[in-house]
Amino acid sequence: MARIVLEHLQKEFRGSLAVDDLDLEVADGEFMIIVGPSGCGKTTTLRMLAGFEAPSSGRIWIGDRVVNDVAPKDRDVAMVFQNYALFPHMTIRKNLSFGMRVRGESKSTIERQVGEVADMLGITSLLDRRPAQLSGGERQRVALGRALLRKPRAFLLDEPLSNLDAALRAQMRLELKRIHAQFGITTVYVTHDQVEAMTMGDRIALMNKGSLQQVAPPEVLYSEPANVFVAGFVGSPKMNIVPGRVRLGATMLVISALTCEIPVNGSVGAALGAAGKDQVLVGFRPEEIGPCGAGKPGPGVVKGTVELVEPLGSETHVAVRVGAELLSCKFPARSGLAAGSDVHLVIDIERVKVFDADAGSRIG
Numbered sequence: 001m002a003r004i005v006l007e008h009l010q011k012e013f014r015g016s017l018a019v020d021d022l023d024l025e026v027a028d029g030e031f032m033i034i035v036g037p038s039g040c041g042k043t044t045t046l047r048m049l050a051g052f053e054a055p056s057s058g059r060i061w062i063g064d065r066v067v068n069d070v071a072p073k074d075r076d077v078a079m080v081f082q083n084y085a086l087f088p089h090m091t092i093r094k095n096l097s098f099g100m101r102v103r104g105e106s107k108s109t110i111e112r113q114v115g116e117v118a119d120m121l122g123i124t125s126l127l128d129r130r131p132a133q134l135s136g137g138e139r140q141r142v143a144l145g146r147a148l149l150r151k152p153r154a155f156l157l158d159e160p161l162s163n164l165d166a167a168l169r170a171q172m173r174l175e176l177k178r179i180h181a182q183f184g185i186t187t188v189y190v191t192h193d194q195v196e197a198m199t200m201g202d203r204i205a206l207m208n209k210g211s212l213q214q215v216a217p218p219e220v221l222y223s224e225p226a227n228v229f230v231a232g233f234v235g236s237p238k239m240n241i242v243p244g245r246v247r248l249g250a251t252m253l254v255i256s257a258l259t260c261e262i263p264v265n266g267s268v269g270a271a272l273g274a275a276g277k278d279q280v281l282v283g284f285r286p287e288e289i290g291p292c293g294a295g296k297p298g299p300g301v302v303k304g305t306v307e308l309v310e311p312l313g314s315e316t317h318v319a320v321r322v323g324a325e326l327l328s329c330k331f332p333a334r335s336g337l338a339a340g341s342d343v344h345l346v347i348d349i350e351r352v353k354v355f356d357a358d359a360g361s362r363i364g
């Protein structure tokens with residue numbers, strides 16, 4: 001196992017920056033997710049780690065050595081891609097044992113270890129088939145098994161589940177977590193899927209346009225986003241983000257947003273006062289706004305019109321129009337709401353997040 005450190009890592013392709021001054025530390029045995037929208041530099045980062053792409057500048061540490069000039073095969077990492085290349089003419093058994101045979105390991109060791117890994121991945125009955133006779137999910141597991149048998153110091157996984165259907169993806173998410181718990185191999189896992197990111201990672205590194213936005217455990221990324229990009233990327237439906245104007249009320253700062261007033265005191269008020277901004281963005285998650293009685297005026301109360309009701313069984317997603325904004329709300333199942341009806345909502349003002357309207361950075 002090994003700690004991985006990326007220091008001021010930069011990659012330029014014909015004058016445009018794919019990865020911009022990336023600093024990231026993955027602890028020994030940690031499961032680190034790199035997530036972000038298409039083109040944000042995730043795969044380029046992983047390819048630099050594996051040695052398939054040379055950094056324009058910066059350093060890559062695996063364990064206690066800088067590997068910038070070390071060939072991919074000598075970095076002691078195993079990479080599993082979205083398109084896992086298995087040898088088509090070999091049986092699964094031969095595919096799994098290929099690396100061990102090349103290393104000259106004994107027949108009995110190979111047999112025992114292939115048997116153990118196949119058993120763990122549930123592919124024992126497939127060992128005498130060829131890759132073409134396997135489903136996508138089964139091939140995926142063989143690719144993982146082959147990587148495991150290399151006993152690498154680190155696993156590098158690039159969207160390894162993207163070819164699978166939803167049910168198998170959910171199953172493989174659990175299986176990968178289990179394998180990680182069992183072997184404790186330092187893992188860097190690239191995905192654009194925030195559900196994978198939130199459910200699998202010890203920590204998540206969220207990138208946008210080549211730049212790292214925040215590195216944190218999933219629950220911190222969700223509850224304490226560093227900026228408006230992170231706030232909008234994590235969570236489904238997305239966080240509601242609406243413009244607000246700050247003014248000094250009778251006793252504290254007040255943000256006017258939508259058709260209501262949101263008093264801000266405590267640390268948020270202090271941060272807002274220190275920032276001295278009058279235009280801000282106010283964020284609240286769909287579960288932080290709920291229905292309230294028509295007669296309840298007060299802080300955070302708005303009136304809107306239901307535009308869309310999506311019953312999901314355990315809960316209901318409702319889109320409510322308030323002026324120019326369409327708010328996403330998560331209501332309990334059987335909300336009784338219908339499109340076109342008027343509804344009064346109250347925002348949980350204790351949990352609103354406030355962002356700089358220009359820079360997007362979090363104020364409080």
Ligand code: ATP
Nearest residue numbers: 013014018036037038039040041042043044045192
């Ligand atoms: P996706 O989720 O779509 O795979 P990504 O986050 O993995 O995206 P990268 O593949 O790392 O993104 O690409 C980052 C940027 O670098 C993109 O703008 C891409 O067009 C560019 N890029 C990647 N590889 C090359 C290359 N070999 N030559 C030129 N530009 C490249």
